[in-house]
Amino acid sequence: MKTFPKPLTAREERECLERYQEGDQEARATLIERNMRLVAHVAKKYQNTDYDMEDLLSVGTIGLIKAVNTFHTDRGSRLATYAAKCVENEILMLLRANKKYSKEVSLFEPIGVDKDGETVSLVDVIEMENKEALETIILSQDIKELYDAFDHCLRDTEKKVIGMRYGLYGGKEHTQREIADMLGISRSYVSRIEKKSIEKLRMEFEKNNKKSGIIK
Template identity: 55%
Template sequence: MKSFPKPLTAEEEAYYLRRYREGDMDAKRILIERNLRLVAHVAKKYVNQGEETEDLIAVGTVGLIKAVGTFNHQKNNKLATYAARCVENELLMLFRNRKKVSRDVSLYDPIGTDKEGNEISLLDILESEKIDVIEQMQQKNNARKLQWLMEKELDDRERCILRMRYGIGREKELTQREIAEVLGISRSYVSRIEKTAIEKLREMFREEIENR
């Protein structure tokens, strides 16, 4: 595990907390950086849960940032104690969310059937070139709806990963490992984002179909 800055002394912590309460954002940065060792310590408890260490630290750091931003010195004695709970909560939320999308999902998975009883997938909708005029119009409407849902329901990183993963928009299809190298994140993180994004689209598209 990489080296992190030394923790603040009690006097230093009190000083930078006071500076931060007075609006000094540089003090906030220092409070975060000097508590990264705490994030690594908490994340170490979960290294055997199927996540890359760097991803655990990245997620835990979000908890640390929230802790520094919401710490109340009048209610909490030590920032480290409060931050450790926030970091752990963020990591536990990660694992809860992972369970919701734990099974393998793909744009190739069926979401329904066409009028002839053939299974169709989200990718079929995006790439359909049916000869039947009526069905082609329906597919085009579905494709526009799906593109709209991607813009509305997914964040920038989710859209980017799906486009690279499935060649949407005539981009070359990339593997999860290739995408990880492009974005500078781990393959497992790419996989998790892909699954989450697809699950969002599947649920929203089914709702759109059912509400027609």
């Protein structure tokens, strides 16, 4: 699967949007191409369904194209936030055709209306508190994947060391010396376990992202 280019910066996005609004189709193509990584991130959330990533990416791309075609700069948010909503809605339409996923919940589904009568979704509420809402959503997804890798990639001793070292699952962070004393092993051994465990987690995380085409 191809590797997607990096997203546009806020300035680059604004310039492309302005050019597209003036009829520049090359700018439109750039907006679509440079947001494909976003499509992959959203689609990755549903990669364990009955649909493979190629199908999810294809459907998600339709949502992205719709977003680029209908986005207005006066919305007060980045194109990516609006596009994420369109991409996920398009994928959920596909999944809901399968009754097995009829109750799938989306961050972008309406949860009420604002004072102007406009529908409000959970991600809109998040964005009110954090203008980098999309990045926060993707980071939360990445953290979940790292925890999943922690659970099935590491041995018991490795889990203990990494869990105590970084305060996972709400625990307290400890120094290598403190961990060594608690486990009755040398600090250098703790360091080796930590280094090996982090490499395992990194490889697992990158493997998952390769499957989604997000990184090489």
